[in-house]
Amino acid sequence: MEVLSDASSSCCVLELETLFTQTLYTPQPKKKLRKSMLRVSSIANLLSPSKSIKQEKEFQRSISFKVPPSPVTKHNVTPYKAPQPSPAKRRLSRTWSEMMSTVGHIPIQLTHRDIKRQEAIYELYQGENDLVEDLTIVKKTYRDSMEKLQLMTEWELEQIFGPVDKLIPIHEELASGLQNQRLPDGTTRDIGSLLVDWVQKLKDYIPFCANQVFGKALLDEKKNDPAVDDFLQRCQDSPFSRKLDLWTLLDGARGKFIKYPLLLKAIHKYTCDTDEDKEYLLEAIKIVEKIISEADHKTGEAKCKYYAGRISFLYEEEKCEALENSTMLVCNGSLKNNKGSKLHIFLFNKVLVATRLVTQNGHQGYQVYRQPIPVEELVVEDLKDGEVKVGSFRSAFGSGQTAKNVLRVGFMDGGKGQSHTLIATDQHDKRQWLQCLNSILKTVKKPATASNEDPLGLRPDPVGQSSESDTELQPFPEADLQSLSEEESEDLSSEGSPGENSRKSKRKSSGKENFKVTRKDSLTSLSSIASSLRSSTSSMRNSQSSLRSSVSSLKSSTSSLKSKKSSSSLRKVLRKSKTDLKSGSKK
Secondary structure (H helix, E strand, O other): OOOOOHHHHHHHHHHHHHHHHHHHHOOOOHHHHHHHHHHHHHHHHHOOOOOOHHHHHHHHHHOOOOOOOOOOOOOOOOOOOOOOOOOOOOOOOOOHHHHHHHHOOOOOOOOHHHHHHHHHHHHHHHHHHHHHHHHHHHHHHHHHHHHHOOOOOHHHHHHHHOOHHHHHHHHHHHHHHHHHOEOOOOOEOOOHHHHHHHHHHHHHHHHHHHOHHHHHHHHHHHOOOHHHHHHHHHHHHOHHHOOOOHHHHHHHHHHHHOOHHHHHHHHHHOOOOOOOHHHHHHHHHHHHHHHHHHHHHHHHHHHHHHHHOOEEOOOHHHOOHHHHHOOOEEEEEEEEEOOOOEEEEEEEOOEEEEEEEEEEOOEEEEEEOOOOEEHHHEEEEEOOOOOOEOOOOOHHHOOOOEOOOEEEEEEOOHHHOOOEEEEOOOHHHHHHHHHHHHHHHHOOOOOOOHHHOOOOOOOOOOOOOOOOOOOOOOOOOHHHHHHHHHHHHHHHHOOOOHHHHHHHHHHHHHHHHHHHHHHHHHHHHHHHHHHHHHHHHHHHHHHHHHHHHHHHHHHHHHHHHHHHHHHHHHHHHHHHHHHHHHHHHHO
């Protein structure tokens, strides 16, 4: 094929442009149109692909469009682009009255209390359906999909999701049971026996709640994987998730679990006292509260194990034995000290630890700040608003800003360590911390008085023994004396040999003599205390009388000073009058 030169190709391009303009804008007969089109096609056939780049560019410019260059094939995954905001799937929430208005009408014979009871039962039923829907999304959409895509191992999925398979049938059973108990008129009557049998199955929530602290930590760690983070983000942006993330859906099951006592109490409140369901509901409430307390205990143990493993000391010799012996985490959270620094406080059942957030090898940890305070030596002080100033040491002497919602924790003996002045975010947060601290202080075992009991049964003074007598003892209580008299009467009435009776009588006499001796000693010590008190009162009276005499002497001295001043003023006046008389007599 013949290759055209630059001049010939440019001439052909100009001729093409003129031909296109003539055919488009000038009317011509059909025969000439055909000839011109044939001529255009013949001229286009003459244009073959040129080896030069300039000819190709000019040809593209002549036909007024550009062919995009072929993209280089890339095998990498395209980055995720968020789709256009789609409307989230809204959950249908309606009350029993709204449901009855769509289906039929509310029965006329129902009282206001009966309607409230039906509303509470329907709220329980609707909540079960919603929870089944959420757990099904968690199981099928999240866990099963991540397993098929091999985003996580089986152990990691079990650690994050826990026993989700066991929870779904539990709530499906209650929802179907409440549906079957519904009468044709829309009301639900007897559910007490059903709930008593059903609440026993909530024990599966104990391992589920205890596992959540480890599951949350592993999920946060796996989010650093781009594939996992991309999958979770796509699911959250989809309408089926209602714009909720995975952990919100998982934690929703735990939130519903701890709300069961409130739901059952609402039904119990609006149930008639004569109804049999009243007793069944009360029994179900007690069972649920017991299961929840056990779940809280197991969760506290799991949190203690998790956080204690992430608390580090600056030096090995600073390690606290009370922290290693702790078995439960009571509460934890972030508070600020009076310098404005953020601290993370952990209250275990054995020790209180103040820490600072640190990052070690890419993992978040907690480094101990100052000395941990054992619970046996802990002192809590509720400070009033405005007593503590916020800021550095220099600003403490100026008119700085005062803090609110402040509390102080420290040692009983100030020489053992420094105290912490902590500032809560609000009044509610401060109240919760004070409640937790006071509750753990109540569990501290104080030295029992029973361990210090005398072999004879005499107990020491609970306030403390006097400094004058170290052997001061309290007498027997009346109940103990009655028991002794009964034992003595039984011993006297029991039959036996004369030798045994004589031995018993000797033992009794010796015991009575010992008792009399101790009784006399206690009476003498009491009399000595009374005499010392009398002497102290008499000395106090003497001191009062001496004070009164000193006051009277002071008064007399002041009056004498006043009289002296008045006499001196009179003398001055007399002197002036004498001088005036002398001057007048001379004149």
